[in-house]
Amino acid sequence: MAYDYDVIVIGSGPGGYVAAIRAAQLGLSTCIIEKDPTLGGTCLNVGCIPSKALLESSELYAVAQHEMAEHGVNASSVSLDLERMMQRKRGIVSDLTGGVKLLMKKNKIAVKHGLGRLLAEAPAGEGGGGGGGGKVEVAGETIAARHVILANGSEPIELPFLPFDGERVVSSTGALAFEAVPEHLVVVGAGVIGLELGSVWARLGAKVSVVELLPEILPNSDKQMSKLLLRTLKKQGLEFLLGCKVKGAEVQGEGVVVRYEDGDGAEQTLACDRVMVCVGRRPRSEGLAEAGVALDDKRRVAIDDHFRTNREGVYAIGDLVRGPMLAHKAEDEGVAVAELIAGQPGHVNYEAIPNVIYTHPELAEVGLSEEAAKARGFEVRTGKYSFKPNARAKTLVGAEDGMVKLVACAKTDRLLGAHIVGPRASDMIAELVMAFEFSASAEDVARTVHAHPTLSEIVKEAALAVDKRPIHG
Numbered sequence: 001m002a003y004d005y006d007v008i009v010i011g012s013g014p015g016g017y018v019a020a021i022r023a024a025q026l027g028l029s030t031c032i033i034e035k036d037p038t039l040g041g042t043c044l045n046v047g048c049i050p051s052k053a054l055l056e057s058s059e060l061y062a063v064a065q066h067e068m069a070e071h072g073v074n075a076s077s078v079s080l081d082l083e084r085m086m087q088r089k090r091g092i093v094s095d096l097t098g099g100v101k102l103l104m105k106k107n108k109i110a111v112k113h114g115l116g117r118l119l120a121e122a123p124a125g126e127g128g129g130g131g132g133g134g135k136v137e138v139a140g141e142t143i144a145a146r147h148v149i150l151a152n153g154s155e156p157i158e159l160p161f162l163p164f165d166g167e168r169v170v171s172s173t174g175a176l177a178f179e180a181v182p183e184h185l186v187v188v189g190a191g192v193i194g195l196e197l198g199s200v201w202a203r204l205g206a207k208v209s210v211v212e213l214l215p216e217i218l219p220n221s222d223k224q225m226s227k228l229l230l231r232t233l234k235k236q237g238l239e240f241l242l243g244c245k246v247k248g249a250e251v252q253g254e255g256v257v258v259r260y261e262d263g264d265g266a267e268q269t270l271a272c273d274r275v276m277v278c279v280g281r282r283p284r285s286e287g288l289a290e291a292g293v294a295l296d297d298k299r300r301v302a303i304d305d306h307f308r309t310n311r312e313g314v315y316a317i318g319d320l321v322r323g324p325m326l327a328h329k330a331e332d333e334g335v336a337v338a339e340l341i342a343g344q345p346g347h348v349n350y351e352a353i354p355n356v357i358y359t360h361p362e363l364a365e366v367g368l369s370e371e372a373a374k375a376r377g378f379e380v381r382t383g384k385y386s387f388k389p390n391a392r393a394k395t396l397v398g399a400e401d402g403m404v405k406l407v408a409c410a411k412t413d414r415l416l417g418a419h420i421v422g423p424r425a426s427d428m429i430a431e432l433v434m435a436f437e438f439s440a441s442a443e444d445v446a447r448t449v450h451a452h453p454t455l456s457e458i459v460k461e462a463a464l465a466v467d468k469r470p471i472h473g
């Protein structure tokens with residue numbers, strides 16, 4: 001028999017392991033290959049999960065330091081045990097990666113550790129000619145499957161003039177494991193990672209300077225919301241050098257001197273002890289062109305609407321392909337590709353993919369910004385409602401700076417975009433993602449009963465505000 005499995009998945013991040021589980025559920029014999037010793041990929045090991053663990057711990061530390069007195073709690077002797085904090089982070093990561101291992105076992109998915117390499121030669125078909133699918137080399141053996149799903153993920157982009165040294169100049173991976181709080185951390189890039197990990201270390205006591213090439217943070221977010229978030233982060237003590245391009249850095253003794261060009265084109269320097277470079281991630285597509293897989297102009301694997309590459313029986317999903325580099329986007333692609341392989345109508349609705357930044361307050365969005373909606377030719381009506389008057393928000397720590405903004409089509413009232421800055425925005429966005437799935441109007445959301453007292457009432461008020469009839473404002 002020419003094939004060892006129906007499906008081989010390369011990469012066990014949220015895209016790969018979810019694809020493997022769905023394939024197994026559909027009765028396909030499945031093998032997953034992972035280069036690292038633990039499963040879960042970037043998200044579980046060095047991404048979403050450890051960063052959220054540190055965001056939660058550092059937030060508690062900041063609250064204990066600055067916000068407890070008004071609750072009548074004397075927290076005057078708060079101190080930091082960074083190693084204990086890191087230990088908790090490692091425990092959470094190990095629970096979750098262990099959980100993925102158990103899921104593989106439960107679903108009878110074969111797990112092979114080692115770097116998986118798709119070979120150029122396709123397996124022989126039933127009649128002896130070239131069949132579909134692929135042969136994959138892993139840890140000295142070659143295995144073949146009718147279908148190969150590439151879920152290799154992505155890795156941090158390294159600036160040529162600022163290479164990672166794992167100590168002073170680090171990627172997000174290094175910044176998740178500093179052994180001591182830096183005195184002055186320079187963050188290169190005010191994207192998602194810069195804002196999240198910059199927040200962690202600022203809360204733990206570091207001076208944090210974020211140097212960003214563009215004149216604003218989060219250029220794809222709704223302008224009003226990104227400005228609101230910027231203002232709040234500045235209030236928390238983060239320094240932003242916007243419109244400044246980092247051009248180099250020199251390690252000098254215990255420190256680093258970062259060189260950047262400011263908005264007027266003048267060269268400036270910034271002395272610090274740690275630099276985190278977070279200027280985006282690139283797909284891990286090395287070796288795939290040699291295996292005959294076509295790449296696009298950004299070195300991502302080129303796919304059609306059914307995740308098919310140019311090679312028959314070879315598919316690609318997640319950070320390796322077009323679209324936002326988000327764990328939940330990869331997961332849904334994993335489900336869809338497995339269903340398509342099994343002959344079912346797998347599909348991902350790219351119009352309804354939420355985006356969340358876990359700063360405090362959080363920023364959560366789905367759909368179009370007001371600017372993008374207008375640029376697409378929509379006449380829009382917006383509804384905004386702040387967290388301040390909301391009863392539940394009043395009882396929470398640090399909720400006063402939040403806002404919900406809905407963007408609706410002026411002609412049809414259909415929701416085009418939903419944006420939340422506020423605590424728990426990551427959870428609040430879920431109802432709006434669902435609203436998008438059902439092509440809801442602002443009126444649909446406004447007429448939905450929301451429990452009281454909850455933050456979700458702010459969403460209802462914002463929906464009412466689209467029609468200029470909020471009850472409490």
Ligand code: NAI
Nearest residue numbers: 189190191192193194212213245246278279280281325356
């Ligand atoms: P990013 O693409 O979000 O932001 C990179 C920033 O660096 C941009 O604003 C860019 O203008 C700036 N930049 C580039 N070159 C520069 C230079 N020489 N000097 C100064 N600034 C420069 O990339 P980031 O933050 O590294 O995140 C990578 C990926 O990881 C993103 O696609 C993101 O979606 C994903 N991610 C998602 C998270 C979430 O969903 N909560 C959390 C962390 C990462």
